[in-house]
Amino acid sequence: MPCGKLTRKQNIKHGDGKRMYKTFRMExxxxxxxxxxxxxxxxxxxxxxMQYGExxxxxxxxxxxKPRDGxxxxxxxxxxxxxxxxxxxxxxxxxxxxxxxxENAILTSRVIDRPxxxxxxxxxxxxxxxxNMVMSVDPECRPELVAMLGSAIATSISDIPFDGPCATTQVxxxxxxxxxxxxxxxxxxxxxxxxxASTSDKVIMIEAGANEIPEEKMIExxxxxxxxxxxxxxxxxxxxxxVGKPKHEYTSCAIPEELFxxxxxxxxxxxxxxxxxxxEKQVREENIRQxxxxxxxxxxxxEEWLELLGExxxxxxxxxxxxxxxxxxxxxxxREITQIRKLAAEIDLIPRVHxxxxxxxxxxxxxxxxxxxxxxxxxxxxxxxENEVSKRYMHQYxxxxxxxxxxxxxxxxxxxxxxxxxxxERALIPVLPxxxxxxxxxxxxxxxxxxxxxxxxxSTCASCMSLMAAGVPIRKMxxxxxxxxxxxxxxDDFVLxxxxxxxxxxxxxxxxxxxxxxxxxxxxxMDIKIHGLTRQIVEGAIxxxxxxxxxxxxxxxxxxxxxPRTEVGKYAPKIVQIQIDPAKIGDVVGQRGKVINAIxxxxxxxxxxxxxxxxxxxxxxxxxxxxxxxxxQTITTDFEEGQIFEGKVISIKEFGAxxxxxxxxxxxxxxxxxxxxxxxxxxxxxxxxxxxxxxxTGKDKMxxxxxxxxxxxx
Numbered sequence: 001m002p003c004g005k006l007t008r009k010q011n012i013k014h015g016d017g018k019r020m021y022k023t024f025r026m027e028x029x030x031x032x033x034x035x036x037x038x039x040x041x042x043x044x045x046x047x048x049x050m051q052y053g054e055x056x057x058x059x060x061x062x063x064x065x066k067p068r069d070g071x072x073x074x075x076x077x078x079x080x081x082x083x084x085x086x087x088x089x090x091x092x093x094x095x096x097x098x099x100x101x102x103e104n105a106i107l108t109s110r111v112i113d114r115p116x117x118x119x120x121x122x123x124x125x126x127x128x129x130x131x132n133m134v135m136s137v138d139p140e141c142r143p144e145l146v147a148m149l150g151s152a153i154a155t156s157i158s159d160i161p162f163d164g165p166c167a168t169t170q171v172x173x174x175x176x177x178x179x180x181x182x183x184x185x186x187x188x189x190x191x192x193x194x195x196x197a198s199t200s201d202k203v204i205m206i207e208a209g210a211n212e213i214p215e216e217k218m219i220e221x222x223x224x225x226x227x228x229x230x231x232x233x234x235x236x237x238x239x240x241x242x243v244g245k246p247k248h249e250y251t252s253c254a255i256p257e258e259l260f261x262x263x264x265x266x267x268x269x270x271x272x273x274x275x276x277x278x279x280e281k282q283v284r285e286e287n288i289r290q291x292x293x294x295x296x297x298x299x300x301x302x303e304e305w306l307e308l309l310g311e312x313x314x315x316x317x318x319x320x321x322x323x324x325x326x327x328x329x330x331x332x333x334x335r336e337i338t339q340i341r342k343l344a345a346e347i348d349l350i351p352r353v354h355x356x357x358x359x360x361x362x363x364x365x366x367x368x369x370x371x372x373x374x375x376x377x378x379x380x381x382x383x384x385x386e387n388e389v390s391k392r393y394m395h396q397y398x399x400x401x402x403x404x405x406x407x408x409x410x411x412x413x414x415x416x417x418x419x420x421x422x423x424x425e426r427a428l429i430p431v432l433p434x435x436x437x438x439x440x441x442x443x444x445x446x447x448x449x450x451x452x453x454x455x456x457x458x459s460t461c462a463s464c465m466s467l468m469a470a471g472v473p474i475r476k477m478x479x480x481x482x483x484x485x486x487x488x489x490x491x492d493d494f495v496l497x498x499x500x501x502x503x504x505x506x507x508x509x510x511x512x513x514x515x516x517x518x519x520x521x522x523x524x525x526m527d528i529k530i531h532g533l534t535r536q537i538v539e540g541a542i543x544x545x546x547x548x549x550x551x552x553x554x555x556x557x558x559x560x561x562x563x564p565r566t567e568v569g570k571y572a573p574k575i576v577q578i579q580i581d582p583a584k585i586g587d588v589v590g591q592r593g594k595v596i597n598a599i600x601x602x603x604x605x606x607x608x609x610x611x612x613x614x615x616x617x618x619x620x621x622x623x624x625x626x627x628x629x630x631x632x633q634t635i636t637t638d639f640e641e642g643q644i645f646e647g648k649v650i651s652i653k654e655f656g657a658x659x660x661x662x663x664x665x666x667x668x669x670x671x672x673x674x675x676x677x678x679x680x681x682x683x684x685x686x687x688x689x690x691x692x693x694x695x696x697t698g699k700d701k702m703x704x705x706x707x708x709x710x711x712x713x714x
Contacts, residue, residue, distance in 0.1 A: 120162055
């Protein structure tokens with residue numbers, strides 16, 4: 001087992017400006033974590049220069065002096081900046097500087113945000129920014145992990161109110177054995193990518209991608225990480241005791257109790273229960289609108305209350321829903337605690353696309369479309385992982401405003417959309433065929449037609465069916481479902497909710513999403529709004545999600561499409577792969593691409609060639625693909641006497657005709673070898689552009705290929 005030994009060695013040094021700083025050290029998984037406080041970024045509320053191995057990240061936490069006016073949420077921003085100098089790269093493009101955040105940076109920011117947000121005071125409205133700048137990357141120590149720890153430390157030692165510390169550990173699996181904080185290569189090639197954040201007693205965040213890991217094995221890995229987190233938290237507490245600042249006072253934005261009392265007098269709990277408990281989202285929203293109008297009329301003379309009415313009404317709804325679920329086991333739409341909403345699935349909804357499927361669960365509806373393309377269209381990645389330069393499978397998720405009955409101008413995908421797309425992508429990667437089995441780049445796009453809870457899990461189901469409809473030979477079916485939670489005053493007082501809808505997500509304590517096959521888990525994403533989950537809740541949620549996804553596969557997905565189609569659709573490109581001698585790649589490409597471009601122009605195909613000599617010929621028409629393959633095979637074949645070719649007359653001289661039998665490849669038929677009868681002029685038999693059959697007779701003294709027409713066996 002890797003150790004978590006604390007060797008807290010303090011170094012007090014004086015620089016040129018007489019600035020003192022301290023460094024704290026801890027051994028984690030055989031590598032040293034150095035945390036330096038006070039050396040840089042001293043004007044931030046909290047700053048930690050993190051070094052794990054040779055990976056270096058500067059983590060800072062800053063907060064505004066006053067709360068932001070006119071908001072009813074905590075304005076937390078988390079940034080993860082990937083500086084390409086960290087891996088010795090110069091950014092591409094004309095500007096030669098880092099631009100917008102990469103997908104990996106956005107996903108890392110979300111993983112930092114999710115465990116930390118619930119630990120700030122619920123009534124805190126000051127702007128807070130957690131910034132993590134990656135300055136150096138050691139392939140043995142993943143910078144994402146260092147940034148997660150750095151944000152927790154910078155916030156814990158700052159004067160910003162924070163109910164921490166928290167800590168994060170990653171777990172991989174190589175050849176069936178768990179690895180704590182795996183290196184970049186182990187993370188990429190292993191069977192498990194698990195990230196777990198914890199407080200001093202509970203798990204607060206889980207993010208996982210897995211190669212069908214059984215539920216009991218996943219739970220073991222989660223609590224191995226949780227145990228490691230306890231050692232890190234003890235280390236952070238030592239740092240806070242040495243250099244932590246007193247937490248500053250802040251202006252509370254809590255709703256006054258007298259306003260709540262006045263609302264309850266105007267709208268009784270029974271009236272609120274009637275308003276919120278319906279299975280139609282639109283009906284519920286109309287009921288709440290009428291209640292708000294009633295309250296606005298009642299409080300017309302109290303402007304200070306009207307400003308807070310929206311948040312107060314939200315909290316009144318929340319208390320009502322939570323009470324009914326926790327005490328009466330009654331859900332807003334009348335379902336049983338373990339009941340899944342009405343399911344529907346269909347394929348081939350969209351004509352002419354390569355594959356399509358629609359999955360509906362209650363008022364959540366996703367249409368997914370699959371597109372197949374040559375491997376050359378895989379996504380290029382310009383990031384901090386030197387080993388990964390492209391992505392063959394791409395899943396993208398869109399969430400238009402009409403899906404929730406709102407109107408808003410589309411500004412492109414936000415962090416939520418990117419996160420949901422990545423979750424569904426991670427869920428399906430373990431079941432995709434290898435490049436050798438299916439040499440395609442694959443893009444699936446999930447369009448949200450309607451949303452009322454857990455569209456990411458509906459996206460996983462729709463994507464799986466869409467891939468099968470497109471003829472992608474995935475190994476197994478994948479489904480996903482979300483489990484919610486409402487907690488009471490004690491750890492034993494809780495209710496788990498299968499298939500949460502939007503209201504249960506907003507007012508509940510947890511959104512625990514799990515995807516997988518019949519064999520095991522492929523992805524997990526857990527968000528909570530409380531200070532952690534007990535092991536009983538974690539195990540219960542994972543078991544509940546397994547039961548639900550089996551039901552979804554058996555009763556909804558399999559009736560729509562039980563197995564992948566045996567062939568890609570007629571509008572999808574077909575791909576033929578052949579292997580050539582790598583030494584002959586130059587012959588196929590030709591000078592400045594002349595030969596390969598000629599093949600493409602003549603046959604209408606796309607051609608990809610790897611450095612190992614694997615050639616992929618992609619096209620819609622089989623005849624053009626066959627012609628291109630024949631040309632490539634002709635070009636790369638070592639010519640021997642007796643081989644028969646078909647070629648075109650491209651030049652006529654007095655002594656013979658030149659025949660092009662493949663792009664860039666030609667040979668000569670001497671005048672004496674054209675016909676069995678004597679001819680005086682070649683033009684009497686051949687004209688430019690004629691297609692003729694010839695047999696190879698060897699090479700002449702100049703090394704040119706010689707052909708004969710008259711010796712071709714008829």
